[in-house]
Amino acid sequence: EDQVTQSPEALRLQEGESSSLNCSYTVSGLRGLFWYRQDPGKGPEFLFTLYSAGEEKEKERLKATLTKKESFLHITAPKPEDSATYLCAVQMASGTYKYIFGTGTRLKVLA
Template identity: 95%
Template sequence: EDQVTQSPEALRLQEGESSSLNCSYTVSGLRGLFWYRQDPGKGPEFLFTLYSAGEEKEKERLKATLTKKESFLHITAPKPEDSATYLCAVQDSSNTGKLIFGQGTTLQVKP
């Protein structure tokens, strides 16, 4: 069964304190791993797509990496505006484009 598990559920950082969020996945034949950012009361906003182990992508203070079993979202020197819930998802094994989401990690960055 396709499955995505994110950890930790919640993370509190001081401004400038770098850290990483984890996304472990189980899927038959990875067709894509996706990271989203969600602000309270809003729809998720697309951040990255990773397709193969060893791939890395960066956007401002965020860098996503991928291995055969997990993905990490590294946050370097975070700012309060980085506070949000970060969602990880994998495309499932069917050919319908369905995404299976993890529960998310809620990040709070204090000034």
């Protein structure tokens, strides 16, 4: 069964304490993997797209990487404003443009 699993479910960090969020997937062919940030009461905001193993993307304190089975979102020296839920989604190679979403990691960065 096609599946996307994110870990941990929740993460508390001190400001400046770097860490990584994990998104592991089992799908029959990957067209793309997407990372989103979601603030409370708002829709997901697009961060990164990764298409092939070995690819990396960076934006400010965030860096996303992709292997054949998982993706990591690395957060370097986080700030309180990085607190949000981070969602991972996989678009499969076959058929339509459907996504499979993980349930997200709730990140809290303490000042």
